[in-house]
Amino acid sequence: MTITRRTILASTALAATPIVGPALAQTAPSATAPAQGAGSRQAPGFYRYKVGDIEVTAINDGFAQRPLEGFVRNAELPQVQQAMQEAFLPTNALPIAFNTLVLNNGGRLTVIDTGNGDMGAPTSGRWMTNFRAAGFDPAQVNTVVISHFHGDHINGLRLKDGTAVFQNAEVMVPAAEWAFWMDDARMNQAPEGMKGAFQGVRRVFGPIANDVKRYEMDKEVVPGLNAVAAPGHTPGHTVYMLSSGNGKLMIMSDTTNHPALFVRNPDWSAVFDMDADQARATRRRLLDMAASERAQVAFYHAPFPGTGHVAKEGNGFRFVPVQWSPAV
Numbered sequence: 001m002t003i004t005r006r007t008i009l010a011s012t013a014l015a016a017t018p019i020v021g022p023a024l025a026q027t028a029p030s031a032t033a034p035a036q037g038a039g040s041r042q043a044p045g046f047y048r049y050k051v052g053d054i055e056v057t058a059i060n061d062g063f064a065q066r067p068l069e070g071f072v073r074n075a076e077l078p079q080v081q082q083a084m085q086e087a088f089l090p091t092n093a094l095p096i097a098f099n100t101l102v103l104n105n106g107g108r109l110t111v112i113d114t115g116n117g118d119m120g121a122p123t124s125g126r127w128m129t130n131f132r133a134a135g136f137d138p139a140q141v142n143t144v145v146i147s148h149f150h151g152d153h154i155n156g157l158r159l160k161d162g163t164a165v166f167q168n169a170e171v172m173v174p175a176a177e178w179a180f181w182m183d184d185a186r187m188n189q190a191p192e193g194m195k196g197a198f199q200g201v202r203r204v205f206g207p208i209a210n211d212v213k214r215y216e217m218d219k220e221v222v223p224g225l226n227a228v229a230a231p232g233h234t235p236g237h238t239v240y241m242l243s244s245g246n247g248k249l250m251i252m253s254d255t256t257n258h259p260a261l262f263v264r265n266p267d268w269s270a271v272f273d274m275d276a277d278q279a280r281a282t283r284r285r286l287l288d289m290a291a292s293e294r295a296q297v298a299f300y301h302a303p304f305p306g307t308g309h310v311a312k313e314g315n316g317f318r319f320v321p322v323q324w325s326p327a328v
């Protein structure tokens with residue numbers, strides 16, 4: 001832009017406006033003035049789309065910041081920082097989003113994973129507000145399906161004070177995940193740093209242990225939703241094929257953490273992957289399938305709403321988010 005006397009005057013006038021504005025508003029409050037702080041809030045974090053006849057709603061549970069250092073086990077920090085830079089992301093910390101899904105299949109509501117509840121980072125814990133803003137009520141949920149037992153997926157089932165969040169829902173979990181985490185001998189042998197995860201699983205599922213339904217792989221969990229084994233991130237980590245009519249969605253759970261790192265570099269291992277080699281093989285297989293089938297995917301930890309497509313690029317892949325649509 002060429003700077004002229006006129007543009008300087010114009011920008012000075014613009015810069016002055018906000019100073020005058022609030023001062024006037026203070027002396028003469030207007031009925032149409034936005035509530036204080038309204039300018040710093042977003043629209044509620046839900047996004048709907050259709051998969052055949054099934055209405056899918058992505059519900060955001062905020063995010064958590066993770067220091068970048070040490071996040072990728074098998075890459076040097078400068079390499080990881082470069083990947084972040086190429087994606088125009090910060091190079092000191094990774095913002096990790098949490099996106100659960102609600103399926104509305106002819107009035108039958110299924111929630112897939114539940115977010116952090118009131119146990120997560122202060123920037124998370126937005127799930128219930130967004131869920132209600134989307135017009136849902138936890139008492140209406142028929143089924144809660146859990147992909148794996150990490151806290152950011154299960155803690156939304158039960159508040160810190162013990163209250164069950166989905167009073168009328170059947171809770172369905174992967175049988176292999178249950179077998180691993182509910183094994184007391186394994187908990188006792190686990191390194192000190194992992195004991196908390198075992199205890200967290202017991203906090204959530206202990207009171208309903210006899211009612212939790214354990215599902216097997218390659219079976220229909222609820223109508224239209226098929227469980228597919230995706231071990232590595234955790235032993236029983238599960239992804240899903242959702243199908244209805246011609247519609248198909250690959251629900252990828254934690255097959256990758258942030259796509260800018262792990263879709264782009266599928267051989268990188270996130271610090272949360274319990275079996276790095278197995279997770280890598282699973283990731284390659286599923287990303288390859290999504291790319292060759294041009295299937296729509298949903299990632300739990302992609303930027304909201306976390307759905308799009310995967311294309312092959314170089315030795316890795318590229319995540320292409322869907323275009324926001326005003327119509328469902």
Ligand SMILES: [Zn+2]
Pocket residue numbers: 150152153254300301
């Ligand atoms: Zn997760």
